[in-house]
Amino acid sequence: MDEDWVPYNQREEWKDIIPMNLPQEPQSVCAIAYDEKYATTMSYFRAIIHKKELSERAWEITNDAIMLNSGHYTAWVFRLKLFHELKKDGKKEIEWLNEMAEDHPKTYQLWHHRESIIKALCPVKQDAETDTVNPEQKEIIAAELWFLLEAITADPKNFHAWQWLVKRYALWTQELQFVESRINNDVRNNSAWNQRYFVLTKGQGDAKLDSDVIEKEIEYSIDKIRLAPSNESPWSYICGLLRKFSPAHITTKLHPIINDLANDESAHEGQAMPVGQLMKKSPHYWAFLIDIYEIRLEDLKLESSRDTAEIVQSATEACDMLAQSIDPIRFAYWNYRKQAFVL
Amino acid sequence: MSLEQETKDISIPELNVDKHVRYFKRCADLLPHHFLEMEASRMTLLQFCIGGLDILSQLETALSKDERNEIIEWIYEQQVVPGNIDNTNNQESNKGYCGFRGGPLISTITPLLKHADADQAKCGLNTTANTANCANLAATYSALATLAMLGDDFSRVNRKGIVETLRTLQKPNGSFIPHPGAVECDMRFLYSACIVSYFLNDWSGVDIDKATDYIKQCTRYDGGVTQEPYQESHGGSYFCAIASLKLMGKLDSLANKRQVLEWGLRRQIGGFQGRVNKPEDILGGHEYIHHGKAAKFVLDCQHPTGGIGKMVSNHPDPLHSYLGLVGLSYSLKHPQLRQVIPHLNLTSQTSERIHSTSVFLKP
Structure with a gap:
């Protein structure tokens, strides 16, 4: 225990408070062992929260309660209420949170509390597009983005921590640059790919994308698939994007390029095999082909049976390939997909 | 290939039933200091411990009837029932605050009613309602699930209070917050709201259309599901979303069911990335899972002194010990393992029992 800690029951300014001790529980149910400091502090905290004393x-006691137990959700709610009622300095609160984040990086409430404080410091006008914040607020937002970035460098896969910030203050351009640098750094960083999708659609469920944007994304994804054909992220990204915004592109644009890649005999620096060979070892390549065959059969439904037979043949071969050698852990699933073609 | 054949081909360690039983019993009693930040979530820890004993078919043997009854009493002591806020003439009700607390961390109200002494009486706390005496949606779910496992008939559960509280906790976008004033709202609490409504056999606290819409908003381009819109897909939110749709009878509203199923199946690399739970089963994917490899992974994560860790040679904790057993209940044939019904997160034995004994569910 820190040496200059004065227990609450020995503090002059707390003398009028009757602590609310927890009665001894008659039985122990998932009880958690704790010490005297915790017990005393919580007894005084309980008393003050029941008094609803906004002082x-x-x-100050919310600081100690949260320090001792950062998962204390009622303490966080109470602190936020006090922050507003006592008109506390938001910048100081952010500094306090910076320190707390070092000791308790995984506490959900901490990050939500931070979000509330930044929102209070930098309100945005409704219906305004951008630039509704003044230069001082801009600085706060930039510092916040930087802090969140720093806070997650140990775990570079939590980009959604600042999605609200990007969306609220329309920081789309700089976020896209950042995302690109992260993907360049690690092409398998799925969190970065997800963030790319978020930026592209500006976090709107009903976003519309122009066809030149779509074609650029095909090109971008293909570039990354070429680097590592077994990497799930760009496959999911481009197929998901096209399914939503332009399904026709899957067969007309994406499929021909994928075919070219599968026959590409050049190799990247540092890769032992040509791109085409790596493609043919990728489960995502074969799974993509199966989906294509399925679409083509659907289109051909009433047409000649000779084409149909050919597609069925290719599709079953792709399913066998996955079940038997490329992706055997999911053999049962690929066998099931195969049944759909044979029947 | 059948389950038996599949598990036979891989050499897998034994399931240490006795050690796990002792581990869950130990945790159901007392947890070490480093669990302190979970103090507001004791009810959830309890659910994992009792749930683990249930899956291992040891609930009735590991805990005596008296011990089980004591736990039931403790759970009911955490219930916040409807009343007026504060001990005043103010008629403002505590709507939004009802259900169960995660433990007596904040409020000693119910125990004080039993153990009132002079000092505590001076605090003027002999009331049932206060904004500090606040239930939590996740704890409410854990409490009901645990009561169900312990054979309680829900006769002391205040259904009206919980249903009215649910109504105040649903946000305009369809998601739920866990308690009034909370800033977080996500898929975990949406599942809690659905399963609680199921237990109470009363859905009037949930706007099902809005909740379904929220799940659609959280279904990502890769077929996975997120906690909040636009985030990255995650196994935990995936389970919560699919199970909620099942409970609401809205599975058919998933437009891209195949992509969703494939996302779940792709998470298997031996064990599963994300959580070992099986929403794929609800989507009809159970038969596509490689059970031998899944079982081997969980069994490899067993700790020598009982319990299961997150990964091989990790220290065990109640959460992963419980989820590990849930996974095994699908992937390993073992005489002492009871199978878990995925969307209910209860063994089939417990589920059957509540349908004949619960005051809300019995015909």
Whole structure:
């Protein structure tokens, strides 16, 4: 225990408070072992929260309660209420949160609390597109983005931590640049790919994309698939994007390029095999082909049986390939897909 | 290939039933200091411990009837029932605050009613309602699930209070917050709201259309599901979303069911990335899982002193010990393992029992 810690029951300014001790529970149910400091502090905290006392000392004890137990959700709710009621300095609160984040990086409430404080510091006008914040607020937002970035460098796969910030303050251009640098750094960073989708659609469920944007994304994804054909992220990204915004592109644009890649005999620097060979070892390549065959059969439904037979043949071969050698852990699934073609 | 054949071909370690039983019993009693940040979630830890014993078919043997009854009493002591806020003439109700707390961390109200002494009486706390005496949706779910496992008939559950509280916790976008004033709202609490409504056999606290819409918004381009819109797909939110759709009878509203199923199946690399749980089963994917490899992974994660860790040679904790057993209940044939019904997260034995004993569910 820190040496200059004065227990709450020995503090002059807390003398009027009757602590609410927890009665001894008659039985122990998932009880958690704790010490005297925790017990005393929580007894005083309980008393103050039940009094609903909105005071300076209440503000201070929330600090101790959260420090001792950062998962104490009621303490966070109470602190936010006090922040607004006592008109506390938001910048100081952010500094306090910076310190808390070092010791408790995984506490959900901490990040939500941060979000509330930044929102209070930098309100945006409704219906305004951009630039509704003044230069000082811009600085706060930039610092926040930087902090969140720093806070997750140990775990570079939590980009959604600042999605709200990007969306609220329309930081799309710089976020796209950042995402590209992360994908360049690690082409398998799925969190970065997800963020690319978020930026492209500006976090709108009903976004519309122009066809030149779509074609650029095909080109971009193909470039990354070429680097590592077994990497799930760009496959999911481009197929998902096209399914939603332009399904026709899957057969007319994407499929021919994928075919070219599968026959590409050049190799990348540092890769032992030509791109085409790596493609043919990728489960995503074969799974993509199966989906294509399925679409083509659907289109051909009433047409000649000779084409149909040919497609069925290719499709069953692709299913066998996956079940038997490329992706045997999912053999049961690929066999099931195969049945659909044979029947 | 059948389940038996598949597990036969791989050499897998034994399931240490006795050690796991002792582990869950130990945790159901007392947890070490480093669990302190979970103090507000004791009810959830309890659910994992009791759930683990249930899957291992040991609930009735590992805990005596008296012990089970004591736990039932403790759970009911955490219930917040309808009343007026504060001990005043103010008629403002505590709507939004009802259900179960994760433990007596904040409020000692119910125990005080039993153990009132002079000092505590001075605090003026002999009331049932106060904004500090606040239930939590996740704890409410854990409490009902645990009561069900322990054979309680729900006769002391205040259904009206919980249903009215649910109504105030649903946000305009369809998601749920866990308690009034909370900033977080996501798929975990949406599942809690659905399963609680199922237990209470009363859906009037949930706007099903809005909840379904929220799940659609969280279904990502790769077929996975997220906690909040636009985030990255995650196994935990995937389970919560699919199970919620099943409970609401809305599975057919998933437009891209195949992509969703494939996302789940692609997570298997031996064990599963994300959580070992099986929403794929709800989507009819159970038969496509490689059970031998899944079982081997979980069994490899067993700790020598009981319990299961997140990964091989990790320290065990109640969450992963429980989820590991849930996974095994699908992938390993073992005489002592009871199978879990995925969307209910209960063994079939417990589910059957509540349908004949629960005051809300019995015919």
